[in-house]
Amino acid sequence: MEMTVAEALVRCLEKENVEVIFGYPGGAMLPIYDSLYRFSSIKHVLVRHEQGAVHAADGYARVTRKVGVCMATSGPGATNLVTGIANAYMDSIPLVIFTGQVPTVQIGTDAFQEVDITGITMPITKHNYLLKDPTKLATVVKNAFHIAATGRPGPVLIDIPKDVAQAKIDFKYPKTVHLRGYKPTYRGHPYKIQTIAKLIKESRRPLIYAGGGVISSNAEQELLQLAETISAPVTNTFMGLASFPGDHPLFLGMLGLHGTRYANLAVTECDLLIGIGARFDDRVTMNIKAFAPNATVIHIDIDPAEIGKIVETHVPLVGDVKNILTALLPLLEKIDRSEWDARIRELKEQYPLTYSRTNGLKPQFIIEQLCALTRGEALVVTDVGQHQMWVAQYYHFRSPGTLVSSGGLGCMGFGLPASVGAQIGRPNQQTILVTGDGSIQMTIQELGTMVEQGLPIKIIILNNFALGMVRQLQEFYCEGRYMATNFKFHPDFAQLAKAYSIPGYTFKTDEDVLKTLPEVLSAPGPAIINCLIPPEENVTPMVLAGKGIHEAIEC
């Protein structure tokens, strides 16, 4: 069938079952937006800044486990996407991103609103395309969705020059993908799987260290079964949180820089470390020499390049986590390990997560209450900073994949737009954004998108009038020289809410939380709760730079 590339693009998206596109238009995107208008029923969410579009698509992808789609115009539209693309790349989130480009004849002339977006995004995309040949559209889109969603997922960008979008083609959507250089390994090597089963049987103090890969491969059930079968405690990376029930007796919480002391000590004492879909990030291992010093290390990951990159691995196993665990489980028998169990219980009792209840409204208390009120089942989105770590420590996630947060890039401003995407992806789940007074102001304009879309997101601002996490670093590493981390001015966030026709609250005491939070959470529609917390509150425990994870301090 003959049609324009722009029109064909819309058909491609429909073939890929795209339900929603987050975007922002511009001149170079005119043909594409026009064909969305004329030929498609796909929902388009107009954000207020392109960074919002890509974070929203990212939040949507995380909660639906589908490919998120966003689009922006050439030049400034495209560059505004860069942070969000890097964010999705670091956290292995499947996205397909469309950007408009100046007409092919103008490429390379520094034309109005021209940037080399494929060049700019080469290091932060799994792959990208500059579509010069109109007849390649369908293949490129098909490939892009395939690449984004398979193997280790990631963002794929397609840059479409305006004249290409207007060109006529004979449209046919390919049924299969042919990429000879791209063949991810899904099945784990059977012999290695047997080796792992044997090592597990022989070990006395095994420990599971599970990351975001468990979530991307939908392997939460298998993880739970593995842990229970072999009686191994489970610690999660930040990205892995909400892949294992937070109230399970085998759960140790997060490990690493701000991990629980018992998780960090258990890693130090274990004799078998089973790394599953985790990449031994430096925030997890801290001083590498002191990381799991007594352990045989098993590393299961779909990306071969992650294996052996940071730590020496005794048993590397490339493949999809769910596949591998499914193959491994039948080889295992139920094992009870009373000694290791007892030791873990002892560590938990000896080094619990605690905070002092004196001195005002404590952020930890707010998160604890939030967790209790939602029974650990809300969809929690965070920004980046201390509040993010308090959520990781004090919110005990119980349903799979309910934490949406920027892990690898640690990108402030992620929270609000990501919660827009997440709430659109899971319209029936209560979505709560926990953010900081710094982070929210980076993308606060997306309140407009949220209200326009009628999304009932509850926004909890843990307001310490500071860039808390950096302030904390200055306390430890700069002898308290708080350079550029204390705000002298904030808008009244409760008043600001009103400007967007959202109910606004200010919490100052425990009483406010106990009395008003339940009401706000059960009320329909969105709300902003500005919680005034002590500026000097620190995230604790903390492993100082250069130290091993067993050396965490309380602060």
Place this chain on the structure above:
Amino acid sequence: MKHTLAVLVENSPGVLARVAGLFSRRGFNIESLTVGRTESDDVSRMTIVVEGDDRLLEQVSKQLHKLIDVIKISDITEEEYVDRDLVMIKVAADPGQRVEIMQMANVFRARVVDLGRKTMTLECTGNEGKINAFEESLRPYGIKELVRTGKVAMLRGSKFGSTNGTHADSKDD
């Protein structure tokens, strides 16, 4: 240790930028990189020489393998292979020295490709050692300009770079 990688890539725009960008971004040092098309129009072949220990080499090939446009990577360092580098050297040559320089060129099976009033330009192909020796022997005359292509390499005999060699992730399985 120096490793020679034979890398087959899609002959698509931007592929050289992808490969080179990956090296610089990850802090891998390229000694030399040559690229050109192969027996099939849609496949190019890169010969990449990198210096590093086994761990680094493993990372290099695994990261390269992640690029969608990379079809195959073979570390041929330990294999039997033939390699060539082409050099062109413009050397100062007064008329009185030309015969001498030409004799020298003969020894290395080099060829004269240009004659100026005071210079001669010679071309020579060979492996790295030979090229180095050639360069050294011309140095006393005064090298005005020198350019090398970098190494290209191919497995000997019946082995084919495109079907033999190690697959980047096959080592893990």
